Amino acid sequence: xxxxxxxxxxxxxxxxxxxxxxxxxxxxxxxxxxxxxxxxxxxxxxxxxxxxxxxxxxxxxxxxxxxxxxxxxxxxxxxxxxxxxxxxxxxxxxxxxxxxxxxxxxxxxxxxxxxxxxxxxxxxxxxxxxxxxxxxxxxxxxxxxxxxxxxxxxxxxxxxxxx
Numbered sequence: 233x234x235x236x237x238x239x240x241x242x243x244x245x246x247x248x249x250x251x252x253x254x255x256x257x258x259x260x261x262x263x264x265x266x267x268x269x270x271x272x273x274x275x276x277x278x279x280x281x282x283x284x285x286x287x288x289x290x291x292x293x294x295x296x297x298x299x300x301x302x303x304x305x306x307x308x309x310x311x312x313x314x315x316x317x318x319x320x321x322x323x324x325x326x327x328x329x330x331x332x333x334x335x336x337x338x339x340x341x342x343x344x345x346x347x348x349x350x351x352x353x354x355x356x357x358x359x360x361x362x363x364x365x366x367x368x369x370x371x372x373x374x375x376x377x378x379x380x381x382x383x384x385x386x387x388x389x390x391x392x393x394x395x
């Protein structure tokens with residue numbers, strides 16, 4: 233039996249096993265910090281889709297029959313949501329980290345209400361169609377909340393660059 237004493241690896245060193253030589257430490261192909269040049273295209277697409285839906289909502293709201301204060305509140309929350317979506321998609325700091333956290337907190341109750349309603353609708357009507365609709369609703373809620381959360385709490389590189 234061959235005993236090999238473990239050694240501390242240094243970056244760039246190689247281990248020779250038989251005829252093959254492999255590096256001990258290789259850089260990870262994915263890092264958890266997304267920088268400006270590594271922005272994923274689908275976050276930009278999501279921002280454009282949400283922006284288009286917001287513009288449609290702005291222009292269609294005055295033509296609703298029962299226009300109330302709730303409509304104005306939803307438009308304000310929707311407009312505020314565009315700030316972190318844009319900031320995360322294009323990796324730019326808009327305002328301060330405190331503002332981003334405040335926008336996340338403002339968005340949390342309506343999004344949680346949407347998740348609750350999706351689950352409640354399924355529990356009231358337990359069919360396959362309602363299950364699919366509720367699951368899609370939960371996925372949409374998660375997809376919209378994720379970049380807002382990441383922008384507020386996990387984009388420290390943006391806030392440190394603009395401090």
